[in-house]
Amino acid sequence: MFLAVLNLNHPAHFLNWGPLSISIPNLVIILVMVFLFILALMIPFPNHSQENKEGEK
Numbered sequence: 542m543f544l545a546v547l548n549l550n551h552p553a554h555f556l557n558w559g560p561l562s563i564s565i566p567n568l569v570i571i572l573v574m575v576f577l578f579i580l581a582l583m584i585p586f587p588n589h590s591q592e593n594k595e596g597e598k
Contacts, residue, residue, distance in 0.1 A: 553564040
């Protein structure tokens with residue numbers, strides 16, 4: 542049987558902002574996804590101009 546790293550046998554904690562209620566684990570996942578999206582936008586793609594110059598020779 543798979544042993545969990547965390548004890549998952551209890552209810553999740555929730556944050557409440559007026560009518561909005563979100564569980565802490567869901568908030569963490571959303572923040573990580575937003576961070577990875579911003580990171581993917583900031584990391585440059587490999588430079589393809591060097592490949593084109595080598596191919597023309």
